[in-house]
Amino acid sequence: MMFLLIMAMSVLLPTASFAAETTTLGVNGTTGSEESASTPIPDSFGRDTPRHTVQGFIKALGENDYLLASNYLNLSKSDNPTTVVRQFKQALDAGGRFQPDLQISNTPEGNLTDQLPPNQENVGVINVGETSVPLVLGRVLSKQGEQYWQFSSETLSSVPEVIENTEPTLVSRYTVDSLEGKKLFGYQMADLVAVLTMIVSSFVFTYILVWLLYHLLRIAYPRVRGVPLPLPNKVILPLSVVIMALILSEVMVYAGVSVTLREPVNRFADIASWLALTWLLLRVIDAIFTRAVNLSYKKNYTERVSILGLLRKVVKALLLIFAVIVIFGNLGFDLTTGIAALGVGGLALALGAQKTIENLVGSVVVVADSPVRIGDYCKFGTYEGTVIDIGIRSSRVRTLTRTIVTVPNGDFSSMQIENFTSRDMFRFFHQLYIKRTADIDVVFKMVKDLDEFLNEHYLTNQEWNQVHILELRQDCYVIQLQAYINANNVMEFYDKQNVVLVDILTQVKKYDVEHALPTQQLIVNQTDVASSKANSEQKSDNDESASNASKDDDMANRTDGSAQHARDDMDKKQDKHHDDAHNIDLDKDHRASKDKKTAASPDATATKKQHGIKALREKGRALKKRKFKHTKRKFGLSIWNQP
Numbered sequence: 001m002m003f004l005l006i007m008a009m010s011v012l013l014p015t016a017s018f019a020a021e022t023t024t025l026g027v028n029g030t031t032g033s034e035e036s037a038s039t040p041i042p043d044s045f046g047r048d049t050p051r052h053t054v055q056g057f058i059k060a061l062g063e064n065d066y067l068l069a070s071n072y073l074n075l076s077k078s079d080n081p082t083t084v085v086r087q088f089k090q091a092l093d094a095g096g097r098f099q100p101d102l103q104i105s106n107t108p109e110g111n112l113t114d115q116l117p118p119n120q121e122n123v124g125v126i127n128v129g130e131t132s133v134p135l136v137l138g139r140v141l142s143k144q145g146e147q148y149w150q151f152s153s154e155t156l157s158s159v160p161e162v163i164e165n166t167e168p169t170l171v172s173r174y175t176v177d178s179l180e181g182k183k184l185f186g187y188q189m190a191d192l193v194a195v196l197t198m199i200v201s202s203f204v205f206t207y208i209l210v211w212l213l214y215h216l217l218r219i220a221y222p223r224v225r226g227v228p229l230p231l232p233n234k235v236i237l238p239l240s241v242v243i244m245a246l247i248l249s250e251v252m253v254y255a256g257v258s259v260t261l262r263e264p265v266n267r268f269a270d271i272a273s274w275l276a277l278t279w280l281l282l283r284v285i286d287a288i289f290t291r292a293v294n295l296s297y298k299k300n301y302t303e304r305v306s307i308l309g310l311l312r313k314v315v316k317a318l319l320l321i322f323a324v325i326v327i328f329g330n331l332g333f334d335l336t337t338g339i340a341a342l343g344v345g346g347l348a349l350a351l352g353a354q355k356t357i358e359n360l361v362g363s364v365v366v367v368a369d370s371p372v373r374i375g376d377y378c379k380f381g382t383y384e385g386t387v388i389d390i391g392i393r394s395s396r397v398r399t400l401t402r403t404i405v406t407v408p409n410g411d412f413s414s415m416q417i418e419n420f421t422s423r424d425m426f427r428f429f430h431q432l433y434i435k436r437t438a439d440i441d442v443v444f445k446m447v448k449d450l451d452e453f454l455n456e457h458y459l460t461n462q463e464w465n466q467v468h469i470l471e472l473r474q475d476c477y478v479i480q481l482q483a484y485i486n487a488n489n490v491m492e493f494y495d496k497q498n499v500v501l502v503d504i505l506t507q508v509k510k511y512d513v514e515h516a517l518p519t520q521q522l523i524v525n526q527t528d529v530a531s532s533k534a535n536s537e538q539k540s541d542n543d544e545s546a547s548n549a550s551k552d553d554d555m556a557n558r559t560d561g562s563a564q565h566a567r568d569d570m571d572k573k574q575d576k577h578h579d580d581a582h583n584i585d586l587d588k589d590h591r592a593s594k595d596k597k598t599a600a601s602p603d604a605t606a607t608k609k610q611h612g613i614k615a616l617r618e619k620g621r622a623l624k625k626r627k628f629k630h631t632k633r634k635f636g637l638s639i640w641n642q643p
Helices: 002-012 050-062 066-072 081-095 153-157 159-164 189-225 233-255 259-298 303-330 336-352 354-369 409-414 440-455 490-508 526-555 561-582 588-598 602-625
Strands: 096-098 120-128 131-141 147-151 377-380 383-390 394-399 404-408 417-419 426-435 466-472 476-485
Touching: 050 066, 050 120, 050 131, 050 147, 050 259, 066 081, 066 147, 081 096, 081 120, 081 159, 081 259, 096 233, 096 259, 131 153, 131 159, 153 159, 189 233, 189 259, 233 259, 259 303, 303 354, 354 383, 354 394, 354 404, 354 409, 383 404, 394 409, 404 409, 426 490, 440 466, 440 476, 440 490, 476 490
Parallel strands: none
Antiparallel strands: 096 120, 120 131, 131 147, 377 383, 377 417, 383 394, 394 404, 426 476, 466 476
16 A cells, blocks of 8 residues: 555656746747846756656656657657657657666756767667667757757657567557556556556565575575574565566566556656665664674673664664655655755754764774773773773773763773773782892892792793892892783782792792891980989979978978977978988899899799888878979980881
């Protein structure tokens, strides 16, 4: 039903708009208004271009207006217009084939690249038996200054020879008598029935043929390639329509269908073939991109999936736009203005969405160039992290702080990206620090042996293994070790690096050397310590005298004898504590010797402990009466590090 509807539209739809109504037959008409000398005068019959000439002639034949059709033929004064048109139509019905409308030039100058004179244009051919006559148009200049195209006199002079070789057509021989002379929509009923029969029969034949070929290929392809056939069975119907449209034109010529019906049907067949071809290509595009997506998932190229989806939509959109242009061109519409407007609109859209298009192009570049893939650890700009997604507009990276950075693909594709995951091996690079007290011969022998050991280690490769003395410092020798280790990821490298380091340190133990470790040295100035101690003792005596004076003033206020007795007891205790305080030994060596002597027997230890507790109690009582201030010692320090 869709095909029949399109055919009816193509038959009934006017193929071109002509310049004016035809009022006089056989004589070229002129326009009523005056035109400037530089502008060509339009033809009253619409013969300005070769395409309009062919379309106007076929339309006149379909209306059985032979006098109007004679205006499209370059006749001499002695020719009978009606007779010549009838003979020309008979020759076209027998074997005439016009080129598709889109292949016929639609410019007043014609096709200047067809290797014909500029005033001639080839629009088809008549093949009857072994006779072949080209259908050539000639450009004519009238006395009124009009330039138009007509079928050339050379073509018309060959028509009688073609008619002599014609035979009765299949349509004329097998037409039912009841259909003779009847018309529908201006066409013979016999021709309409014949065309419908050919369309249905050719479609059924091609569908069965394509179905058989597809299933044979589906059986043979896996045996040859070892994989299933990638094309789905949905391609059978559109492929059948394409083949049917290609053979329908030849079938109608062979059957002898009238040229007046054959040309609209050919136009319908062209439209149907383009629709079917577009349908077929859409199926093929789906199959190709589906296979590409499956391969991307299989090879873990998941970042390509979104780009493939975008490309699939873009390709389908371009294909549909092209198909619409061709179909409307076959229907007779002039799409020059529409295409120009489409180009201007596309340019404006591109300028308005410049950043978006830049990101789309950047995403294609990132996927095509593949500097990074999903799961790769990379460094770009001031960020570094793991790529978790490459989308159509932007890419996302998870940083070391577990945040997600979103980078537009336009910027991401122009950055300098360092991919750590693409490393084929990892660098082992460390240094040893040996004290300068070691013998230089021993150090040199150790370096030589370590170089050989690192070169022959089972975890290193032969890329670059070297051990050498890098630097001579005042306190140590700096020995540099370098090698490359094969590893799939950084965790595996760290495990192997631990093994290599332990093996190297084990080898270093075999030599009479010491590692230079960081140390600190503290120097105390004894003169400053003694001076500080004397100053603090003098200050303490002054504080003690002031404290005793204040206490004597308080005791003087008491008037009873008990107060005087208490003051005497206080003076005795004060003298005793003063003696005990002066008996404290500050010498560390003397106190250490006393500790050794008391540690000789358990009883001495217990006695020492009791005396110590008693001394602490007495000291606490004395501190209540006296104020001691701790000596602040000033130290002279000199600190340095020895690596």
